[in-house]
Structures are given as C-alpha cells and as structure tokens.
Amino acid sequence: MENKKKKQSIYDMIREYLDEAEKLKEGIPTIERPSWDLRACTLEPLSSIFVTPKEVIITADLPYVEPQSVKVEPINSDRLEITAAMKRKVKFKEMGIVHQEGEFASFSCQTRIPMPVDMQRMKTNFKRGVLEVRIPRKRSYKIPVE
C-alpha cells in the first residue's frame, strides 16, 4: 500500500482528479436546449472559438443576415453578445416543422471568452455569411528568458 502511494506522481493524482470530475459531470442530468428561442424570435447561430498565442478568434455562421445589422457587443470583460437581423422572417413551417408555430427574425448568442482579452482592440469582419471577431489577448506578466 505504501509502495503504491510512493509511486503515485503528481501527474497521476491530477489524472485521477480529472477522471473523477469527468465521472461527476457525466452523472449530472442535463436537458438539451433547442437551437432557437420562440419568445425572443431568435435562432442560435453555430459558432466556434479559437485561441492563438496572440488573439482569440470567434466565428459565427449567419445565413440570411443583413451584413449592416450584425452587432458584436462586449457584455463584460469575458463575455460577448452577437446579434444579427435576418433579411426576412423565417417560419417554422419553412424549416419543415408543422407541430409548432412561430417565426424567427434574428440570430442571437453569447460567447464566453476563456482568457483575458483587450475588448477595445476587437476587430470584426463579415464574409460569405460568416462573422469573424478577432480580439487581442491581454498579457499580464512576462517571464524573462535567461
């Protein structure tokens, strides 16, 4: 028993901890949300986030959108809201759904940014129906290389 304890490295301990956390996560019952909000008449766009050494890049797929209606607004230091009006309202029926009534006029989503960024220097670009937001990362400290 003691031998076993001695052999366990910090990496093994971290791995065990992460495995436990994963098991706990799997045990939590979650209800899947639809990709739309009927009350707000909004659709949630497909989006993704990439982190590079210098910036955080967020993209969102926004079909049927008027480019000038696209808004990207920081909600706080680590959260961004993307909204965009569609060229026309899209009804459930047009998407093949007849058991519900409703229509959608815009896209809306919020994205959490996983590290400190400089929101003031955010740049946006909308091309081929895809929004790209580039935000420089903040560097709070530097480690000198000897």
Add this chain to the structure above:
Amino acid sequence: MLSTAKIIEKNSVPSQTFLVHGMPDVGLVGVIAASHLITEYKMVEMAYMDSEFLPPVAVLHEGLPYAPIRVFGNGSLLITISEMAIPADSIQLFMRTLLDWGQSKNPRLTISISGMPIQNRQDIEKPKVFGVASNAALLKMLEDKGIEILHEGYLVGPQALILRYCAEKNLPAIALLAQSFYNYPDPEAAAAALNEFVNVTGKKIDVTALLEKGEEIRLKARDIMKRTQQEMTKMKKGQEYDLPLYV
C-alpha cells in the same frame, strides 16, 4: 435482437453501379451533395441500415417513419446517406457493414464525397477539390481528370474507413474532398465536389439550384451540423490539421 448491424433491402438493388457515400462530416459536404443528387435524380429508397447501436431515432418524412441511414438508387447509381450524426463509437461497424453490403453489389466505383477543413475558408471563392484513391490506377485516373491528389496527411471519419476497407478488399474507391468550413454547413463546397463527381463519372448534374438554396441549407442544417461536430470531436477529427510525418 440484432447482433450487430445489417442492411435491409426494400427494393431490388442494381449491381455494377457507382456507389456514392454521403456521410455527415466537416461542412456536411457529403450529406448536402448526396441529398442534391437524390433530389435531382428523383432516386427512391432501396435499403436501410438497422442496428442495435443506432440511437432510438426515426426520421419522419410526410408523416412516415424512416431509418436515419438509408440507401437510395436508380438504374446506374446508389447513394448512402445519413440524416443524423453517426455515433463515433459505432462508425467502424456501420462503415464496415455498408462496405460489405456494397461489395455484394459489385459496384463499378465507390465514391465518398466529403470536406477537407481549412481555416481561411471565408477567403476562398471557389473551394478546391482534392482526390484520394484505394489504388494507384485510380490515383492516375484522378490526375488525368485534373484532380489534385492529396499526397500526404491524415483522413479521419467515414471516408477514411471506406478507403481503408476498399483498399484492403481491393475494391475500386475514391474520395472527393472539397475545401470546406469545419463546423458550418458548406453548400458551396458540396457544389464543388459535385462538379468533380461529374468530371469522374460523366453523369450530368446541375448545381445551380444547390447554390441558390445555399443560405436555406445552412439555416436548416444547423442542428445536424452541431451534433456532427460533437461526434467529430470524439473521433479526433482535428487530426486532419496535423502535419504528416514524412521523413
């Protein structure tokens, strides 16, 4: 109770045809292209897959239930298509089952249509289509048709398994891979892949309607794309970005 997976034929399935696979993957290129072929050629359901490893899903069309993985056909073409993301845990079994069944139909050529993710997709007007094949003669055929060969790299997902199994069984197979978005439905990439499908098979297909419906497809395909992305993550699809070990 089923023991694994099997293909159940509903109609008499022709042999010696082109066999096209359009499975959910990056940009849903294969599914969008296969769906366009099925619509344009007015193809009918020939067979479907049943398996205890499929999620408990029925796809409804005009009130009737269908299996999510089906085979459509006409006299000269068979197309397999999945209307749901394929569970990563079952992909080997499902592809092996489709290929074994396909082999029994002695296809002229197996063609996988799919995407090849690139990071700057927004900046590309016309996606390029790359080819890979199960043998050297087919690679030459692709080159002769002006299709650039993907010489080194990694393939991950349905088309990777289809090619490997076909090479193992000495079956003629190619994959047409269009530059595409990773996790956004990409009808333009599907149209580019279909243009090369025409180049290879000599069949006629008009992609104008597909391009015109591009935004509508992107809107409707969001949910299946999202679920496909979850499965791609489990398959380590990101490995396709990796630099190949070439010494």
